[in-house]
Amino acid sequence: MVGKAIAFRLNELGHHVLLGTRSVQETLEKPLKAGQESMASWLATATGIQLATFENAAAEAEIVFNCTSGQASLAALQAAGTKNLAGKVIVDIANPLDFSKGMPPTLNPVNDDSLGEQIQRAFPESRVVKTLNTMTATVMVNPTLLRGPHTVFLSGNDTSAKEKVKELLSQFGWKAENTLDLGDITTARGTEMFLPLWIRMWGALGTAQMNIHIQR
């Protein structure tokens, strides 16, 4: 859902988008549950977006968005290939939600590590920027859907990578005053550990169409 939302919006903004997957053919032929839209039908609505293997998508990319399930992110990025990711910005939107102990999910890693840090350690030649992981997909790519100001956070070790990501956020509709750089990639612990509160806000409010604004 997050990958489709990001891909659709980037494509709409004129960027060339490859959607990485383990197997293009399996993704196109995947049996659907009731109410699900096939990938082929979705692709028909988003002219310009192409499916590719993780490897081919990463090889061609200037910027890579990690929109995979948090527990699968490292494997997906390994499939993309260290050399295909070297020197590139990895925008990490995933959260390390662990559903193995039931609902609501817990986090793994948590507290003294984060998925953002794990990815940066696993791909030291890439420049990881954690962002957008504190809200639902529709709000990520269209912040003006909400009635007033609200905040997006960034974490990363590389200032120029964060500048590049801020420029994309600005294209999505994020104003500079609502974009908060928390510091290096260890600050991803903060935004990932917000998820347990976000999930409970979602439950209490009955909608995911919301985000937090920092009131001063």
Add this chain to the structure above:
Amino acid sequence: MVGKAIAFRLNELGHHVLLGTRSVQETLEKPLKAGQESMASWLATATGIQLATFENAAAEAEIVFNCTSGQASLAALQAAGTKNLAGKVIVDIANPLDFSKGMPPTLNPVNDDSLGEQIQRAFPESRVVKTLNTMTATVMVNPTLLRGPHTVFLSGNDTSAKEKVKELLSQFGWKAENTLDLGDITTARGTEMFLPLWIRMWGALGTAQMNIHIQR
């Protein structure tokens, strides 16, 4: 700091306040670091607030506020005494920050437990309400210090206890529409796990005089 802020505000609102401590005499005679105000001098500014042992404070109380350091909360409440806390509302404002691994602090417990739940399990005859733990003390007791709306969360198993706490929050200046009941005491995991983000927001903004507002 949190205990003094809560005590001062409750006293200002006309409530009778006892500030619990291990030893009244030691607290009054404690050697001060440069710039610190003595408890005796502070008490002189807050006519009506009295020091008492944890035990005596709890015995006389209708409502107990836990404003102790999170790692010391269970011991402080044990000192207050199970029978003195039975049937009473415990407003748990503490966060289980663990400074033993350096700065920034981690949390203990975290992820599949919370301090709020630990207190509720340790004092099953008390009614624990977790609230106010997501912001700095001055904002807790004077929400109108900030320029616009912002949110306070509640977690607890007992609806009437939460109603009682909402009434006190209303006296502090919290509007009902900014008060979000997240559900039972397990939802305290959410608000406690917000602290790692709050600490980094504080660092990035350079001020603790802020809070989050839920933008819809």
